[in-house]
Amino acid sequence: METTPHRAGHVAVIGRPNVGKSTLVNALVGFKISITSNRPQTTRHRLLGIATFPHGQLLLVDTPGLHREQKRAMNRWMNRAARGALEGVDAALLVIEAGRWDDEDTLAYEALKEAGVPVVLAVNQVDRVKDKTTLLPFLAKVAAEREFAAVHPISALKKKGLEPLVDDLLKLVPEQPALYGEDEITDKSQRFLAGELVREQLMRQLGAELPYATTVEIEKFELDGRMWRINAVIWVERDGQKAIVIGNKGERLREIGTRAREQMERLFDGKVFLETWVRVREGWSDDEAALRTLGYHD
Structure with a gap:
């Protein structure tokens, strides 16, 4: 056959x-x-x-x-x-x-x-x-x-x-064996995916107010026993934007962190302790050098 x-x-x-x-x-x-x-x-x-x-x-x-x-x-x-x-x-x-x-x-x-x-x-x-x-x-x-x-x-x-x-x-790709193992799903690191999951919540919850003025940098990504300890910095371009991300008495930032953590726990199949901060870096989205330092590499 x-x-x-x-x-x-x-x-x-x-x-x-x-x-x-x-x-x-x-x-x-x-x-x-x-x-x-x-x-x-x-x-x-x-x-x-x-x-x-x-x-x-x-x-x-x-x-x-x-x-x-x-x-x-x-x-x-x-x-x-x-x-x-x-x-x-x-x-x-x-x-x-x-x-x-x-x-x-x-x-x-x-x-x-x-x-x-x-x-x-x-x-x-x-x-x-x-x-x-x-x-x-x-x-x-x-x-x-x-x-x-x-x-x-x-x-x-x-x-x-x-x-x-x-x-x-x-039908359009070559006849050849698999190029990655069955259990592999992406070429990106877990650290990168953690940052993206925080940014997803920013886009979902603040997209109308801050569509493209935010990015996320993961400063700490460590496995402590069975717990992932992750520190994420949310970068914005102005002080007013920082206030929007934090929200009234920190409620918006807590909601962003909670939802991102839940997504991380599903993806990493383990417990996650996530801490988030919001910092200002003026004009980062229109600065080629700033983009490179924040992980936007060609």
Whole structure:
């Protein structure tokens, strides 16, 4: 009996901000490794999600959303990170929102065509489309005007339509053994993931007030017996922003810390003692040198 060859390779996950790229990577990996929120530009770093299946392994490069505006150093850095993710990949997964194609989707598609890799289109959030009769004409229009190896309507949140998507992606990567062990889920350290989980709570709880003025630095990350002891510094750009993060009598900061700690305990499968501080560093998000010291490396 002929067996299906095992395949493994790198797939860049590309799209405009806030189309569900990180949610899709988490769904395929089976663990939450990429932070999510309903705010654009939640993802700032390239992150490898390792999705292992019986017949293959997809190394999913989750990226910041590509966007046209590059007013600040942070925006320029995120665009470089997204485009840099295309180097050396075997295929790309372009994620768009069902029923919508705009200039930033075109920007992402053009970047993929420039890279010269086969592109699979994932049309996400189909569960939100009320009139399903509009979906097929939309898919047909998008596919007729561009070149895709395959087109898949999916819901990353509800994990619908993912199996055929995986099958088509595996067809585009080389025949070879798995490149990572079955128990590996990302190339990022636990220390990095801890910082991201704090930042996720900042984006979720303060996104409307401080969309991009915060970042997180982990100053201490130690295992003390069975307890993880973690110190996190939340950096803001002005004193007024510091007051917003701390909240009335420290309530907001405690809530951020509690929720981040709960997520860490799930991910690290152990107890966590988390301490958080808020400090001011003026203009860090528009300062290339400051970005590098805070972990934003090309």
